[in-house]
Amino acid sequence: MTSEIIRFSWSKAHAYRHLAYKQTDANSISSSNFQVRGQDTFLPGNHILKLGFRELQTCLPNLVFEFSSAPSNTLPVRSKKHESELFKHLSLDTSMEAKTQLFFSTLLLHFVSLHAQSLQTYIIQLHPQAITSSSFSSKLQWHLSFLERTISPEDDPSSRMLYSYLSAMEGFAAQLSETELQVLQKSRDVIAIRPDRKLEIHTTYSYKFLGLNTAVKGAWFKSGFGRGAIIGVLDTGVWPESPSFEDHGMPPVPQKWRGICEEGQGFNSSNCNRKVIGARFFSKGHHVASMSTSLGIVQEYVSPRDSTGHGTHTASTAAGVPVPMASVFSNGAGEARGMAPYAHIAIYKVCWFNGCYSSDILAAMDVAIRDGVDVLSLSLGGFPIPLYEDSIAIGSFRAMEHGISVICAAGNNGPIPSSVANQAPWIATVGASTLDRRFPAIVQLGNGKYLYGESLYPGNHVSGAVKELELVYLTGGDRGSEYCFRGSLPRAKVRGRMIVCDRGVNGRAEKGQVVKEAGGAAMILANTDINLEEDSVDAHVLPATLVGFKESIQLKSYINSTLRPRARILFGGTVIGKSRAPAVAQFSSRGPSFTDPSILKPDVIAPGVNIIAAWPQNLGPTGLPEDHRRVNFTVMSGTSMACPHVGGIAALIHSAHPNGPQLLSNLHL
Incomplete structure (x- = not known):
């Protein structure tokens, strides 16, 4: 089997304590003093691939390590055997839903293929004005024409194209070889070509903690509890049968809504209602990436249905309807409700067992803009990169131009300085805070x-x-x-x-x-x-x-x-009011921006520690396959949980001021 190369690129400004190990012989590594400092580790580089510990153990026998720009107290390792010894002592915490590839703790690896001519997915950004001088009948035909001029005549251009972006960006996503990439880069209509990037998907009481109540002068009353607003949730999908997504008492679907309820495995149009008014899934980027790795395929729903629980949890936090007597085994008992309980939810499943790919995320944002959402909530992200290379930054800018507030999680790489993700100024970036509820x-x-x-x-x-x-x-x-x-x-x-x-x-x-x-x-x-x-x-x-x-x-x-x-x-x-809160959670990523320190992020913090929210009824509360207990609610922590709190608040603001400024403008006043 052909070996791959893993490259670790260390940033001296963000080097971790105790990064010391020694090479004892040609075939083994002693790592008794090896630790990675921080709740999560992030290593800069393109083509970032996130692996859980089990996957590392599976693929390590066929890997070679190559360390570049390493701190002075480390030695390069080129051993082909027993590499897994290195990882047995990593003091990383992948506990926050390690089973799913969420916005919780992991090791980030940079895979570089040795097969120069193998196909890779790229996102091609085009000059918006270029089509005005073309003779093509549609943008799709225009996008296909670039592939027709680039690939072999024997290949079908449509089979190479994954997405044609119409609203979030001018361009398309396609699979190209290295040679084809070089040809396409020479086109004068091409602004930039970026490799597809893999990202991670970083309540009964929190609405009370935030001061939301039914008082006549309160935000809920003034906004009609979010009535008429549409929140688009880009995540792992939804479990529509959850009590948090029932539509009793919900207002009619807004006339402006142009989305659909896409059918698929275990999901049909009847799963949508006046609460979950639309659902789609985007898997092309994930699919081709999974086919090119040795990680294998994990069985999950090829549909908007949630197989991990993360998306169900975040969607209900943003806009779940009131559910009385919600708890986790009688802990945290109370009425569960989202921040905007009468707002509508549109589901865009972009995250799968192997992560969330930027080509799929951009496609979902592209569709959501046309569907008519008012708010986009993204509890996902990756290591900070320049804004002009960041698909979320590009797509969210177009969304902002259409009057949509974009809310993103800050990431769980704290307390390392400048570890914050989703750093674009036009995004509301949300860090995690504690509650005064203890167990x-x-x-x-x-x-x-x-x-x-x-x-x-x-x-x-x-x-x-x-x-x-x-x-x-x-x-x-x-x-x-x-x-x-x-x-x-x-x-x-x-x-x-x-x-x-x-x-x-x-x-x-x-x-x-x-x-x-x-x-x-x-x-x-x-x-x-x-x-x-x-x-x-x-x-x-x-x-x-x-x-x-x-x-x-x-x-x-x-x-x-x-x-x-x-x-x-x-x-x-359950004990309430016995601890000082809010406080920034230790794991919550810190600012300022890594690529531009003049950008101060996160913008706000919101409850993100021990948040109780909806959970799929086919999963145990831990998410472990061996856990056969069944619950309607469970607890999770992370900036993924903080993000939908602000997404729901944004929906309240939009509902109260449908023709007013966006949330982000209010945040920066």
């Missing part, structure tokens, strides 16, 4: 000391506490057991005990599943010096709690100093 799950050690932790397990399924258990923290070897990797926990040492797992690399909820499969009775998830006191919670598959870094130091000190350490977990339900 205490206190660890009581055998010596009587209490350590504060949080968890959504078990609600009313257990009467307040887990009995005292023997406490085990497995160390040594390749450190896999410290992180509770799959297959790393010996059953004889785990059965019936409470296991301590360090946070990082694999998902938080996945660690609990690993402990459960090994026979463990409970888990304490311990933050490291990377996560510090960040407290994203989960509805774990077994009794578990998350403790901060300070508490984890005390926990491990107790274990190391005690012959037979023991502990129990005391679950405290």
Whole structure:
């Protein structure tokens, strides 16, 4: 099998602490002191491909590493064997829905194909005035003419074209070889050609926290709860059967709406109603990229239906209808409703198991402009690049010209400076903040000391506490057991005990599943010096709690100093008003702009930590395939959750002032 090359491009201004490793021999890597600093890692470069930990283990045997512009304390690695050893010690947190390729923690890799003549997807931007002097009957025919003059006469131009953009940009997306690319670049009508880019898709109480209420002088009353506004959500699709998307009491579909309800696998026109008024899916960029990688295809709905839960969660946060007594196993119980509960939702599925491709995103924005949306909400993004190369920046500028407010997530690469994504001045970029709602799950050690932790397990399924258990923290070897990797926990040492797992690399909820499969009775998830006191919670598959870094130091000190350490977990339900909020979430990306420091971003922060919102009824609350529990709501954290809060607020503003300035203008006043 032909090897690929992975290039890591390090930015000295954003170099992480402890990037130290050494090459011990020709075929192995010692990485005992290897850490990547930050909740997420971002590495600059084009053709960015995001891989989860499992995918890395799958493809690493056929890869060679090449480090360029590396910090001085690193050595180039060119070993063809045992490369996976490097990744076993990465202190990354991919726990925020690592199963899906969302706007949560990962390692970003730059794949460069050795097959120079293989087809790649490019986005070709054309001069808008050029068509006025042409003799073509339509823009599509004009776009096809560029391919006719470029590719071999034996090839069909239409088979190479993925999208013809009519509103978001003047141009098209097509597959080209390296030779064809060079030919097309010489055309005087071509402004720029960019490779397709892969991006990631970065509530019962938050509306009260933001001060939205039913008072006569409140924003809800003045805007009619968002009545008449249309929010376009670009994400992983929707689970239309969720109670948050029922249309009882919803106003009629606005006459200006020109969209459709596109049918596909597990989705038909009857799934749309007066709440979800339209749904489409865009997969051409994703499809051709998946065919050219060795990651394989994950079964998911080829339709607007959501198979991961992320899009359902964000759409309901923006505009879900009121649902009484919503909770996650009785935690956070209350009435769930979106920020603009009477606004309409248009779904544009652009994100799939392997990420979100800019060609698909631009196509969705292109269609959404013509469909008649008032607001676009994008809980996705990538490493910051110059605005003239950024498809979201280009498409959102056209949307702005059509009077559409574009709201985007800032990213989860904090607290690294200048890590913010979606940095165009005409985009409202949203960072994540905390709420004053907590889910205490206190660890009581055998010596009587209490350590504060949080968890959504078990609600009313257990009467307040887990009995005292023997406490085990497995160390040594390749450190896999410290992180509770799959297959790393010996059953004889785990059965019936409470296991301590360090946070990082694999998902938080996945660690609990690993402990459960090994026979463990409970888990304490311990933050490291990377996560510090960040407290994203989960509805774990077994009794578990998350403790901060300070508490984890005390926990491990107790274990190391005690012959037979023991502990129990005391679950405290939901507590409101006991913590200072809002505060910027640790993971929320910081500004200013990486490519232009004069651009100050994010523009605003909104609730993005432990947000409860709608969830597909075919998924467990953790999203793990082994989790067979079923819920209508679950909790997620990230700027992906913050973004639709502002998207809903933008819909309220539009509904109250349909002929007034856009949200972004108000933000910058």
